[in-house]
Amino acid sequence: MFIRTEDLTYTYFPGTPFAVEVLRGVNLSIARGSFTVLLGPSGSGKSTLLQHFNGLLQPSGGRVYVDGEPLGYSRRELLQLRQKVGLVFQEPESQFFAETLFDEVAFAPRNFGLSPAAVDKRVQRALQLVGLDDAAFLAKSPFRLSAGQQRLAAIASVLAMQPQALILDEPTAGLDQAAQDRLFALLQELNREQGITVIVVTHRLEQVVPLAHHFLVMVEGRIIMEGSAAEIFSRPDVLERCGLALPPATRLMQELAAAGLPFSTAIFSLEEARAEINAWRERRAQR
Amino acid sequence: MPEILLEARKLSFTYPGEDGESPPALEGIDLKVAAGEYVALIGPNGSGKSTLLKLFNALLLPTAGEVFFDGRSTADARNIPYIRACCGMIFQNPDNQIVGATVEEDVAFALENQALPPPEIRRRVSEALELLGISHLAASPPHLLSGGEKQKVALAGVLAAASRCLLLDEPTAMLDPAGQAAVLETLQMLNRQRGITLVHVTHFPEEAALAHRVLVLHGGRLVKEGPPAEVLADLPLLRALGLKSTAAAELAWLLREDGFPLPRGIVHNRELVEQLCSYARRI
Numbered sequence: 001m002f003i004r005t006e007d008l009t010y011t012y013f014p015g016t017p018f019a020v021e022v023l024r025g026v027n028l029s030i031a032r033g034s035f036t037v038l039l040g041p042s043g044s045g046k047s048t049l050l051q052h053f054n055g056l057l058q059p060s061g062g063r064v065y066v067d068g069e070p071l072g073y074s075r076r077e078l079l080q081l082r083q084k085v086g087l088v089f090q091e092p093e094s095q096f097f098a099e100t101l102f103d104e105v106a107f108a109p110r111n112f113g114l115s116p117a118a119v120d121k122r123v124q125r126a127l128q129l130v131g132l133d134d135a136a137f138l139a140k141s142p143f144r145l146s147a148g149q150q151r152l153a154a155i156a157s158v159l160a161m162q163p164q165a166l167i168l169d170e171p172t173a174g175l176d177q178a179a180q181d182r183l184f185a186l187l188q189e190l191n192r193e194q195g196i197t198v199i200v201v202t203h204r205l206e207q208v209v210p211l212a213h214h215f216l217v218m219v220e221g222r223i224i225m226e227g228s229a230a231e232i233f234s235r236p237d238v239l240e241r242c243g244l245a246l247p248p249a250t251r252l253m254q255e256l257a258a259a260g261l262p263f264s265t266a267i268f269s270l271e272e273a274r275a276e277i278n279a280w281r282e283r284r285a286q287r
Numbered sequence: 288m289p290e291i292l293l294e295a296r297k298l299s300f301t302y303p304g305e306d307g308e309s310p311p312a313l314e315g316i317d318l319k320v321a322a323g324e325y326v327a328l329i330g331p332n333g334s335g336k337s338t339l340l341k342l343f344n345a346l347l348l349p350t351a352g353e354v355f356f357d358g359r360s361t362a363d364a365r366n367i368p369y370i371r372a373c374c375g376m377i378f379q380n381p382d383n384q385i386v387g388a389t390v391e392e393d394v395a396f397a398l399e400n401q402a403l404p405p406p407e408i409r410r411r412v413s414e415a416l417e418l419l420g421i422s423h424l425a426a427s428p429p430h431l432l433s434g435g436e437k438q439k440v441a442l443a444g445v446l447a448a449a450s451r452c453l454l455l456d457e458p459t460a461m462l463d464p465a466g467q468a469a470v471l472e473t474l475q476m477l478n479r480q481r482g483i484t485l486v487h488v489t490h491f492p493e494e495a496a497l498a499h500r501v502l503v504l505h506g507g508r509l510v511k512e513g514p515p516a517e518v519l520a521d522l523p524l525l526r527a528l529g530l531k532s533t534a535a536a537e538l539a540w541l542l543r544e545d546g547f548p549l550p551r552g553i554v555h556n557r558e559l560v561e562q563l564c565s566y567a568r569r570i
Binding site: 245 | 331333380434464465567
């Protein structure tokens with residue numbers, strides 16, 4: 001297991017009248033090299049949980065393990081942890097500050113004290129991974145990139161730490177279809193080709209379902225369901241009660257099945273739906 | 288002819304400071320939106336959707352051409368307070384437009400700026416909160432609300448200022464499915480019951496399908512407009528622009544390619560359900 005939590009609890013503003021217990025005993029395991037999707041309504045504690053994985057928040061109770069070791073919170077330990085586990089916040093491009101794309105992506109490697117040559121190499125590699133390695137980009141202000149390119153550049157600045165795990169909080173918000181497709185293709189490549197453990201919080205299921213190995217459903221600070229897509233989406237009642245959506249293809253097949261048509265509802269993509277309906281049509285034609 | 292509320296005539300806009308070679312953000316837009324209409328605006332990132340919204344309520348002024356709200360040009364500075372009061376903007380991230388320490392104070396912000404008498408402000412705020420079903424949150428601090436609730440607070444603030452028209456820039460992009468559903472339901476209620484005109488920028492084809500009319504922007508130009516059944520069923524156009532349609536439209540297109548006898552214009556799930564059920568009865 002790469003990331004594991006044991007009875008993890010977290011309370012904001014403890015000991016004050018504003019105390020809110022956001023994590024209420026989270027137990028989870030995330031395998032090395034896996035692609036995990038964390039689902040849950042807003043306010044369920046997803047972002048709070050993610051911030052425990054790279055030590056931005058310290059548990060109020062319980063433990064977090066990364067790579068088999070319980071997390072320590074000294075400056076040195078945190079520095080090491082953050083090279084292992086990279087976190088991409090919501091709207092990460094709002095944190096841009098540097099004058100050029102190169103300086104933006106070089107910020108973390110420089111802070112880790114790498115030599116200029118090593119920094120150069122890290123930046124090139126990270127930008128190559130996200131497809132922004134055209135020399136013309138390097139001297140460009142990150143603020144002058146398109147929305148999709150900005151998101152990719154923000155991810156590159158985390159990849160420049162060469163993390164073993166990449167965690168992304170709502171990475172597609174505000175991106176158009178083409179940019180979303182590019183982003184998920186990147187995550188798939190990082191996971192399958194580079195062996196990076198990927199953990200994504202997203203509400204947009206249609207693209208992520210075919211990529212993911214493992215789903216966690218979080219409600220009110222607890223993991224209430226986990227498993228494969230088939231296991232999770234076979235319980236639409238639970239998902240609906242939690243304010244979560246089904247993949248659009250699954251919803252469509254459920255509406256067809258509810259109208260009396262003999263279709264499976266364990267279908268998560270339009271291609272699967274197409275095959276299911278065509279097979280039905282052939283069976284009817286043969287009668 | 289219905290009353291025209293918003294109009295763009297030969298509208299072009301170039302962001303200041305851009306070198307001469309960069310293309311204008313919008314070019315040659317001619318467009319009319321009727322009072323009470325619900326218009327969806329789709330297109331890739333950078334196609335000019337947000338720029339067009341900002342031109343509609345005079346946050347930006349045209350480089351060439353003109354924009355009219357209720358017959359008044361945004362070029363005349365004397366019209367701007369009227370236009371801004373009638374034509375409110377809702378952004379993607381409600382955190383960017385919430386300023387009050389409580390929901391009530393936030394919703395009252397624009398009204399206080401308009402120097403309305405306090406009893407009038409109180410009346411309008413409680414009306415707006417009631418309309419959006421968030422009266423129980425009046426005393427809550429906005430930062431402790433969910434995303435969907437915050438977006439309703441932002442809508443209440445704009446509506447309390449007596450907006451007849453809402454300009455919505457991806458209002459559900461930051462919300463979870465429940466928050467998204469709640470905001471979409473609210474928008475439809477405002478349009479149908481209150482006759483509020485909506486111009487809704489979205490990346491979600493399922494949202495565009497709710498509108499009366501869909502406009503497609505690409506490279507700063509209006510490349511297609513029509514009812515959802517026409518625009519969202521035009522898969523070749525959408526694909527050429529890197530856009531997708533609704534799940535029902537995409538699936539109907541794939542099935543038609545496979546020789547399934549389906550008519551054009553399927554956009555909503557219920558339409559595909561009807562077609563497949565009628566096929567099952569016939570064959």
